[in-house]
Amino acid sequence: MPAAPALTVHAPSRTVSIDVRNPAFFQNPHWTYAALHAHCPAFFWEERQQWYFAGYDQVNGLLRDRRFGRQILHVATRDELGMSAPKPHLADFDRLEANSLLELEPPAHTRLRTLVNRAFVSRQIEQLRPDITALANRLIDGFEKDGEVELLKAYAEIVPVTVIARMLGVPTDMAPKLLDWSHRMVKMYMFQPTLETELDANRASSEFGDYLKSLIGWKRANPGDDLLTHMIVTEKDGERLSDDELISTAVLLLNAGHEATVHQLGNAVRVLLETGTPAATAFASDADIERTIEECMRHAAPLHIFQRYALSDIELEDGIKLKKGDQVGLMLAAANVDPKKFSDPLAFRPDRNEGPHLSFGAGLHFCIGAPLARLELKLSLPILFERLPGLRFKTEPKVSDNYHFHGLERLDLTW
Ligand code: HEM
Secondary structure (H helix, E strand, C coil), X not given: CCCCCXXXXXXXXXXXXXXXXXHHHHCCCHHHHHHHHHHCCEEEECCCCEEEECCHHHHHHHHXXXXXXXCCCCXXXXXXXXXXXXXXXXXXXXXXXXXXXXXXXXXXXXXXXXXXXXXXXXXXXXXXXXXXXXXXXXXHHHHHHHCEEEXXXXXXXXXXXXXXXXXXXXXXXXXXXXXXXXXXXXXXXXXXXXXXXXXXXXXXXXXXXXXXXHHHHHHHHCCCCCXXXXXXXXXXXXXXXXXXXXXXXXXXXXXXXXXXXXXXXXXXXXXHHHCCCCHHHHCCCHHHHHXXXXXXHHHXXXXXXXXXXXXXXXXXXXXXXXXXCCEEEEEXXXXXXXCCCCCCXXXXXXXXXXXXXXXXXXXXXXXXXXXXHHXXXXXXXXXXXXXXXXXXXXXXXXXXXXXXXCCECCCEXXX
């Protein structure tokens, strides 16, 4: 196993230092995860000053543990927690977050999730099959004759954004704008964003919010057969969604609807090519396609860490003491390669039958878009390999220097 020079472990105190900007780490975090599993699966991350968990059982358990939440301000005030005041230059960004499904806890979370969930159950999503197939084929028609392509821009990015825009009833010619707003907003999830990033994310939030406000106004007068109209007209317990809730939910669905899938698609192509997995085997039957996709998601997840707040003072089984308001980091991608759960975990083996990966999370906030993401992958990956026999790297792919979205800078392919 190559050394993990970006990592220092002090096992007695369970303190770990990881330099996330070191290419030795972010190009392939698997080596660091293997060292963490061997020496310190629950650890205090020095640079971030909080506890992190890498073991499968612990991450899975904490995601489902109702003593933890994505939000804390429903059970304590900023003053009580010694939290700094909201930054005025992030007001528009914060307003979107405040009403976002992902940032809410029950009962507000339950109400919003129930409203949108119907559109995302597998039975509904299956109806998108012909549309996604046609879209994937049309995109390939556009570059097939060139003999080469940068796959992220020409394919991996376009499929998910087009599909989620259509579902919501947002005109698909808005796709470039949606991508621009979303890219600028998700930079906020990087560790310690700069002031410039914050200002830009706030501008993007304001523009995105204004656009959706006017679209919602238009849809009230011109209802369609789409999710946005459904959210506007549906009542839950005699209540409708407020404009702020509608806008936040639409932004979350549009952003979450493509940011992760783009990278999962790129990472999947990369792992299939790197491991020399023959497409004829990987995609031989529907069951093979399913197994291949799940193994790609386990092995090459796009989202590596999510955070939770301790909602009260808690002492965990292994003696770790947390105070109300402390944050913990749950390393989904590290859990996916825990040798206690998956045998020979760094090997890519679609035929393993060892239980689910955690790439879509678990518990209350389990990814609502999982059936959609799975269908997009199940269709767009096999079609790509079938249409372009001999598909191979044109240049060696590089992982981008952004640990939170583990994806490629670009993916240059030829055939
Ligand atoms: C491969 C692609 C995807 C991955 C890896 C992924 C991963 C995740 C994960 C890990 C969570 C849970 C976060 C947490 O527990 O804190 C989540 C939540 C969520 N995802 Fe996805 N996602 C993907 C695609 C999608 C798509 C296509 C949509 C489309 C709508 C979507 C919408 C959402 C929403 C709305 C939530 C919040 C759910 C809640 O808080 O109840 N995701 N996703």
